[in-house]
Amino acid sequence: MSRTLRKLLPVLAASSLLISAIGAMAQQSPKQDPALIARGEYLARAGDCIACHTAREGKIFAGGLPMVTPFGTLYTSNITPDPQTGIGTWTSDQFYTMMHNGRFPDGGLVYPAMPFASYTKVTREDSDAIYAYLRSIPPVKQLNREHDLRFPYNNRSLIIGWRTLFFRDGEYKPDSTKSADWNRGAYLVEGLGHCGMCHTAINALGGSSDSQAFEGGLIPMQNWYAPSLTSNKEAGLGDWTIEEITAYLRTGISSRGVVYGPMAEVVYNSLQYLDDGDIRAMAVYLKSLAQGTSPEKPASPLPSAESSLLLSFGKPIYDRECAGCHGATGLGMPPHYPPLAGNQSIQMSSAVNAIRMVLNGGYPPGTAGNPRPYGMPPFAQRLSDDEVAAVVTYIRTSWGNRGDPVSARQANELRAATLN
Numbered sequence: 001m002s003r004t005l006r007k008l009l010p011v012l013a014a015s016s017l018l019i020s021a022i023g024a025m026a027q028q029s030p031k032q033d034p035a036l037i038a039r040g041e042y043l044a045r046a047g048d049c050i051a052c053h054t055a056r057e058g059k060i061f062a063g064g065l066p067m068v069t070p071f072g073t074l075y076t077s078n079i080t081p082d083p084q085t086g087i088g089t090w091t092s093d094q095f096y097t098m099m100h101n102g103r104f105p106d107g108g109l110v111y112p113a114m115p116f117a118s119y120t121k122v123t124r125e126d127s128d129a130i131y132a133y134l135r136s137i138p139p140v141k142q143l144n145r146e147h148d149l150r151f152p153y154n155n156r157s158l159i160i161g162w163r164t165l166f167f168r169d170g171e172y173k174p175d176s177t178k179s180a181d182w183n184r185g186a187y188l189v190e191g192l193g194h195c196g197m198c199h200t201a202i203n204a205l206g207g208s209s210d211s212q213a214f215e216g217g218l219i220p221m222q223n224w225y226a227p228s229l230t231s232n233k234e235a236g237l238g239d240w241t242i243e244e245i246t247a248y249l250r251t252g253i254s255s256r257g258v259v260y261g262p263m264a265e266v267v268y269n270s271l272q273y274l275d276d277g278d279i280r281a282m283a284v285y286l287k288s289l290a291q292g293t294s295p296e297k298p299a300s301p302l303p304s305a306e307s308s309l310l311l312s313f314g315k316p317i318y319d320r321e322c323a324g325c326h327g328a329t330g331l332g333m334p335p336h337y338p339p340l341a342g343n344q345s346i347q348m349s350s351a352v353n354a355i356r357m358v359l360n361g362g363y364p365p366g367t368a369g370n371p372r373p374y375g376m377p378p379f380a381q382r383l384s385d386d387e388v389a390a391v392v393t394y395i396r397t398s399w400g401n402r403g404d405p406v407s408a409r410q411a412n413e414l415r416a417a418t419l420n
Contacts, residue, residue, distance in 0.1 A: 040133025
């Protein structure tokens with residue numbers, strides 16, 4: 001071998017390694033397509049990814065948000081492109097597998113607090129766009145925190161049983177008998193929007209039945225009640241106009257009511273950023289879910305004497321504390337001060353939301369369509385449990401409202417729960 005060739009060999013070897021490294025980097029870092037990234041950002045908004053994967057005061061998408069469940073506390077994961085602590089080494093195939101099947105790149109099972117049972121409906125094209133967007137954001141080096149789950153829920157193998165009972169994978173298939181708007185709305189509501197995660201009751205195993213989809217249920221992590229979207233006995237939108245529903249979704253307020261609690265966060269983080277066509281499509285689909293039934297007079301769970309006492313006790317409290325905004329006869333001043341008379345959300349079988357609003361107050365989200373929202377003050381420090389029960393009972397049973405009376409015990413339980 002010549003002396004010149006010996007000198008060239010290390011150079012050639014180094015060049016070969018460099019070329020291989022560049023090839024590997026090119027494989028892991030696909031060409032940045034601005035249009036694809038913008039599309040992915042829009043879809044990530046539609047999926048409200050930021051709500052779970054960004055901790056309070058934390059860096060965007062770096063995870064670490066605690067999610068308190070009946071089974072223990074889960075901590076959300078880092079989905080920034082950091083290669084050590086995030087998803088920087090994931091391929092688009094691996095990302096799609098996680099979205100579609102709820103499995104990590106190594107085959108491990110994802111806890112169903114991640115709504116993969118809804119995200120399985122997302123198309124590969126949309127998954128790839130979200131992947132491209134997440135690869136474009138600044139990487140954050142932040143280790144994922146271990147979940148703190150009680151035995152036996154800390155055994156991931158139990159997820160196999162959950163998946164057998166409650167998970168059906170498959171992309172959304174359009175219904176040829178429905179309009180394009182309806183199908184687009186169904187895709188967003190059932191898939192990316194994962195609305196069923198809140199608006200479908202969760203059983204003791206942490207799952208839900210397809211037959212009860214969108215029929216409402218308590219959100220145990222937040223102590224709010226997500227009303228039924230299928231019946232006008234609760235929050236079914238069958239009697240609303242498309243314009244009222246779109247205003248409600250986009251701005252958080254409408255002539256029919258105002259969003260508070262977890263739904264206010266959804267509007268703030270997600271829905272206000274969707275385009276007119278997608279918001280209208282969601283409205284079309286949501287309106288179709290409602291059965292158009294009218295509220296029925298429920299049986300009172302309290303003795304009539306106690307109900308009468310609460311009713312008479314509640315009126316002066318209402319006149320003193322509430323009538324200034326909501327009117328002496330509950331007509332309100334829409335859209336900022338919602339009506340209470342004839343308000344479906346006031347008359348639901350669950351009084352959780354009405355009690356929460358009196359105790360804790362709240363604001364609808366600040367949106368482009370409602371930049372200076374009018375808030376509801378908290379009364380937890382001003383009213384006793386008996387007074388809260390009385391005024392909520394008065395609101396739920398006056399002006400033709402057909403809600404059940406509530407007890408001081410219910411008020412006390414929610415007061416204690418929201419302090420924890």
